[in-house]
Amino acid sequence: MVERAVTIRDVGPRDGLQSEAPVDPQRRRELAVALAQAGVAEVEAASFVSPRAVPSMAGAGDVFAGLPALDSVRWWALVPNRRGAELALAAGVRALTVTVSASPAYSHKNVGMSPLDALAALVEIAEIAVGAPEPAPLDTVVSCAFGSPFDDVADVGVVAAMVEQIRATVPGTVTLADTTGTATPRRIAAVLKATGTDVGLHLHDTRGTALANALAAMDLGVRWFDTSVGGLGGSPFAPGAGGNLATEDLVLVLEDGGIDTGIDLDAILRISRGLSSLVGHAVPSRTSSAGRLPAFGD
Amino acid sequence: MVERAVTIRDVGPRDGLQSEAPVDPQRRRELAVALAQAGVAEVEAASFVSPRAVPSMAGAGDVFAGLPALDSVRWWALVPNRRGAELALAAGVRALTVTVSASPAYSHKNVGMSPLDALAALVEIAEIAVGAPEPAPLDTVVSCAFGSPFDDVADVGVVAAMVEQIRATVPGTVTLADTTGTATPRRIAAVLKATGTDVGLHLHDTRGTALANALAAMDLGVRWFDTSVGGLGGSPFAPGAGGNLATEDLVLVLEDGGIDTGIDLDAILRISRGLSSLVGHAVPSRTSSAGRLPAFGD
Numbered sequence: 001m002v003e004r005a006v007t008i009r010d011v012g013p014r015d016g017l018q019s020e021a022p023v024d025p026q027r028r029r030e031l032a033v034a035l036a037q038a039g040v041a042e043v044e045a046a047s048f049v050s051p052r053a054v055p056s057m058a059g060a061g062d063v064f065a066g067l068p069a070l071d072s073v074r075w076w077a078l079v080p081n082r083r084g085a086e087l088a089l090a091a092g093v094r095a096l097t098v099t100v101s102a103s104p105a106y107s108h109k110n111v112g113m114s115p116l117d118a119l120a121a122l123v124e125i126a127e128i129a130v131g132a133p134e135p136a137p138l139d140t141v142v143s144c145a146f147g148s149p150f151d152d153v154a155d156v157g158v159v160a161a162m163v164e165q166i167r168a169t170v171p172g173t174v175t176l177a178d179t180t181g182t183a184t185p186r187r188i189a190a191v192l193k194a195t196g197t198d199v200g201l202h203l204h205d206t207r208g209t210a211l212a213n214a215l216a217a218m219d220l221g222v223r224w225f226d227t228s229v230g231g232l233g234g235s236p237f238a239p240g241a242g243g244n245l246a247t248e249d250l251v252l253v254l255e256d257g258g259i260d261t262g263i264d265l266d267a268i269l270r271i272s273r274g275l276s277s278l279v280g281h282a283v284p285s286r287t288s289s290a291g292r293l294p295a296f297g298d
Numbered sequence: 299m300v301e302r303a304v305t306i307r308d309v310g311p312r313d314g315l316q317s318e319a320p321v322d323p324q325r326r327r328e329l330a331v332a333l334a335q336a337g338v339a340e341v342e343a344a345s346f347v348s349p350r351a352v353p354s355m356a357g358a359g360d361v362f363a364g365l366p367a368l369d370s371v372r373w374w375a376l377v378p379n380r381r382g383a384e385l386a387l388a389a390g391v392r393a394l395t396v397t398v399s400a401s402p403a404y405s406h407k408n409v410g411m412s413p414l415d416a417l418a419a420l421v422e423i424a425e426i427a428v429g430a431p432e433p434a435p436l437d438t439v440v441s442c443a444f445g446s447p448f449d450d451v452a453d454v455g456v457v458a459a460m461v462e463q464i465r466a467t468v469p470g471t472v473t474l475a476d477t478t479g480t481a482t483p484r485r486i487a488a489v490l491k492a493t494g495t496d497v498g499l500h501l502h503d504t505r506g507t508a509l510a511n512a513l514a515a516m517d518l519g520v521r522w523f524d525t526s527v528g529g530l531g532g533s534p535f536a537p538g539a540g541g542n543l544a545t546e547d548l549v550l551v552l553e554d555g556g557i558d559t560g561i562d563l564d565a566i567l568r569i570s571r572g573l574s575s576l577v578g579h580a581v582p583s584r585t586s587s588a589g590r591l592p593a594f595g596d
Contacts, residue, residue, distance in 0.1 A: 146594060147591060147592045147593070147594035148592060149592060151592045151593070153592075153594065154593060154594065154595060155594060155595035155596065156594075156595070156596055181584075181588065182591050182592055182594065184550075184551050184554040184555065184591070185513060185551065185555065186551075186554050186555040186556070187554065187594055190596045205506075205584065206584060206588045207547065207550060207584050207585040207588045207591070208503075208506070208509055208529075208544065208547045208583065208584040208585060209509060209547070209550075209551060211506055211507060211509070211510045212509045212510040212513050212551070215483060215510050215513075215514070216513070231506075240587070240588060242584065242588065246506065249505065249506045249507070252482075252505060252507075253482050253483065253484075253507060253510065256482040256484050256485070257482065257483065257484040258484070285506065286479075286503065286504060286505050286506040286540065287505040287506060289538070290479065290504045290505045290538055290540065293445060293480050293482070293505070294445045294446060294447060294449045294451075294480055295445070295449070295452060296444060296445035296451065296452065296453060296454075296480065296485050297452060297453035297454070298453065298454055298488045
């Protein structure tokens, strides 16, 4: 794969759709494939969670069953526990994301476990990922990494300690998630100072700050961002979580700044504009409505 | 007046309401006063334009007639020409904004003049402002300063030349307006490199970039921002212009960064949440719905 200045993982088929009314697995797969065809090199296509807990993610196996093996894209799946990891690998998933939360209250709501138990489950998942015939890359996503809607993540210390523990116990990468859009450039800088910049960022736009936070993190050296086409998204377990940073919003600004993402903005805008018929409402991204920038040279 | 780290001029009663269905002058005045009571030290309360051209700005004299003279706030009015300036001063206005556009097409639509003629009108307005019994501060707002929806502002050169001409011919300050949200951090840096940072910025959030642009400009040294409570706004003469940078979005982030604006965020959120009943729809600001940040320390 070509080395990009910035890597964007589109989590639209997973995070983007998980709080929407259920969409047929075939259409979720088509969305994932369209994103890959638009040049997105990392796509989170589904999560292997209980369909009782998250009805919109039912049929993850069906989503993956029809995904083409392409050199240009890596398909990710979110798994909540050992059982989910086994199902995912059996369904042909080759890259896993796992969420652990800095917030005890959110951890209980999201995965029914304390953060400590979630870390223990993470170790089990890592063993399965590493032990697979073809070892699967593992990305551990730390949710509520910039504050918690339940007011139980008071400072950088708890996040830094969790990242340290993850790095000490499991292989793979770490992504810091701003689950309910409580990050600011000041908080981004404070957390990155503690964790280093070799992390991904998963930002939500609950307060309109996601793009500013992404650019602040880029200035500090972060090179991996989760986004969602159309700015869809939000956790069903965090009220008012707000959509993800929109893929098109980030690509628009990076492209204008001469930074290669490998992503075709026009293709993303076409996908984004088709989403309203999939989810039954307008998407949050403002770029989706406004479209490309007129030219303006230095 | 206290020296603030950043000065915010709320243009909600003017730019925020000019594209909405007409609101009674008394309620526009109450909005302006509420903003002042929330600690906003600069408020653009109305524009003295033709009510045929901009029906929502009818009754500007009535708005100003009841505005209290307070040490803590300066009330601004936008004027399009000599006649508007005379009306404004007669109505008791003591601080004037005037728009000239870098885009010929937008200039014709907005003020019915070429940019050159608008510059000539600006000189007339400046004479009236300076010649008033108590000379009125004058702020010249350059619209389409980061690109034009009519594709007739191709580069920094035309904007820089206009700013130079303004500074050479009239007294007062200059504000650069991103009338249709085509700015990016790259464009902000390029324009400021040519004009210097002793300018205000008036940003629209058409593509979700306004906050990122404001913070990029702050990093470069800009200290004056036009915003609109609730993120209302948009030019009736630029299709799809999009709302202004929301006052609460900027204050939220600056406050979290320890930067004093003098503005009470809770009071702004209360005003913002009352706007939907005034304009008949939800406001664009996401912070308005999501509210304050939970605490998160370094």
